[in-house]
Amino acid sequence: xxxxxxxxxxxxxxxxxxxxxxxxxxxxxxxxxxxxxxxxxxxxxxxxxxxxxxxxxxxxxxxxxxxxxxxxxxxxxxxxxxxxxxxxxxxxxxxxxxxxxxxxxxxxxxxxxxxxxxxxxxxxxxxxxxxxxxxxxxxxxxxxxxxxxxxxxxxxxxxxxxxxxxxxxxxxxxxxxxxxxxxxxxxxxxxxxxxxxxxxxxxxxxxxxxxxxxxxxxxxxxxxxxxxxxxxxxxxxxxxxxxxxxxxxxxxxxxxxxxxxxxxxxxxxxxxxxxxxxxxxx
Numbered sequence: 001x002x003x004x005x006x007x008x009x010x011x012x013x014x015x016x017x018x019x020x021x022x023x024x025x026x027x028x029x030x031x032x033x034x035x036x037x038x039x040x041x042x043x044x045x046x047x048x049x050x051x052x053x054x055x056x057x058x059x060x061x062x063x064x065x066x067x068x069x070x071x072x073x074x075x076x077x078x079x080x081x082x083x084x085x086x087x088x089x090x091x092x093x094x095x096x097x098x099x100x101x102x103x104x105x106x107x108x109x110x111x112x113x114x115x116x117x118x119x120x121x122x123x124x125x126x127x128x129x130x131x132x133x134x135x136x137x138x139x140x141x142x143x144x145x146x147x148x149x150x151x152x153x154x155x156x157x158x159x160x161x162x163x164x165x166x167x168x169x170x171x172x173x174x175x176x177x178x179x180x181x182x183x184x185x186x187x188x189x190x191x192x193x194x195x196x197x198x199x200x201x202x203x204x205x206x207x208x209x210x211x212x213x214x215x216x217x218x219x220x221x222x223x224x225x226x227x228x229x230x231x232x233x234x235x236x237x238x239x240x241x242x243x244x245x246x247x248x249x250x251x252x253x254x255x256x257x258x259x260x261x262x263x264x265x266x267x268x269x270x271x272x273x274x275x276x277x278x279x280x281x282x
Contacts, residue, residue: 076203076206076207077203078258079206079258080202080203080206080258081206081253081256081258082212082213082214082256083211083212083213083250083252083253083256084162084213084246085162085163085165085166085213085246085248086162086165087211087250087251087252087255088162088165088166088167088211088246088248088249088250089165089248089249089250089251090164090165090248090249091167091248091249092167092249093167093168093210093247093248093249097204097205097208097210098121098168098247100204100208101200101201101204101205101208101210101247102119102121102201104200104201104203104204105117105119105197105198105200105201106197107200108193108194108196108197108199108200109193109196110193111179111185111189111190111193112179112180112181112183112185113179113180114176114177114178114179114184114185114190114193115177115193116174116175116176116177116185116190116193116194117172117173117174117175117193117194117197117198118173118174118175118233118239119170119171119172119173119245120170120171120173120231120232120233121168121169121170122168122169122170122171123167123168123169127163127164127166127169128160128164130169130231131160131163131169133227133228133231134218134222134223134228135156135160135222136227137221137222137225137227137228138152138156138218138221138222139152139153140225141221141222163246165248166246166247166248167247167248167249168247168248169244169245169246169247170201170244170245170246170247171223171232171241171243171244171245172194172198172214172241172242172243172244172245173194173232173234173239173240173241173242174190174191174194174238174239174240174242175234175236175239176190176236176237176238176239177190184238187238191242194242195242198214198245201245202214202245205247209253210247210248210249211247211248211249211250211253212245212246212247212248213245213246214243214244214245214246215243215244215245215246216242216243217243217244218241218243218244219240219241219242219243223241223243223244224240224241228241229241
């Protein structure tokens with residue numbers, strides 16, 4: 001290797017200094033050009049696509065509420081299942097989960113702010129005592145010694161074993177309450193509100209991995225008897241029990257499958273000229 005030794009006088013010579021500086025600048029420029037990213041001019045289509053993506057992302061953000069997206073809520077609704085007590089394992093549902101279910105039920109829609117939903121939570125030994133009263137009232141509806149009575153007794157015995165696996169039994173009730181204007185809302189509206197409240201409960205149970213099932217057995221019959229009404233505190237003339245909501249833990253929830261006919265077949269669109277809001281959304 002050849003080495004060039006510069007004397008002190010040479011190093012102080014101005015031409016040599018200029019050569020060294022220019023050499024460094026050339027080397028740096030070559031390195032910069034070698035690693036540079038080529039500049040690209042976006043076409044009109046690329047610009048429009050970029051704006052469209054930005055608009056879609058912004059719309060998706062607007063549809064999200066907190067950390068829960070609309071898609072997550074839709075998937076939760078589609079994953080809800082009615083899980084029968086026969087498949088419960090007898091384990092207790094945490095009280096915190098029950099409280100969350102009941103609080104969520106309280107946020108159901110209500111016309112006139114009547115908030116007609118009422119729930120009676122039954123646990124422990126009271127489950128059997130309550131069901132005994134319901135069964136006794138049901139037996140009063142069939143002839144003693146008849147085949148119908150024998151069939152009902154057999155069914156009640158089977159159901160009693162299944163319901164014993166429940167962690168909580170919740171009586172779903174509707175209380176007729178006057179609205180802020182001092183009048184009762186149509187009964188069907190209060191019934192619909194109670195149903196929405198139950199759906200809220202069921203969705204929270206689903207999210208928590210808890211099994212649930214709303215049974216309407218006995219509605220208008222044993223559950224409407226004076227003895228059962230007294231137990232449930234239904235003192236008003238229009239107050240009703242709309243069934244029992246069974247809650248428990250289960251190892252078989254995943255076995256339950258759901259299916260629906262295409263939603264498009266159940267929709268009728270009455271379309272006209274798009275409004276300004278619809279045009280803006282599009």
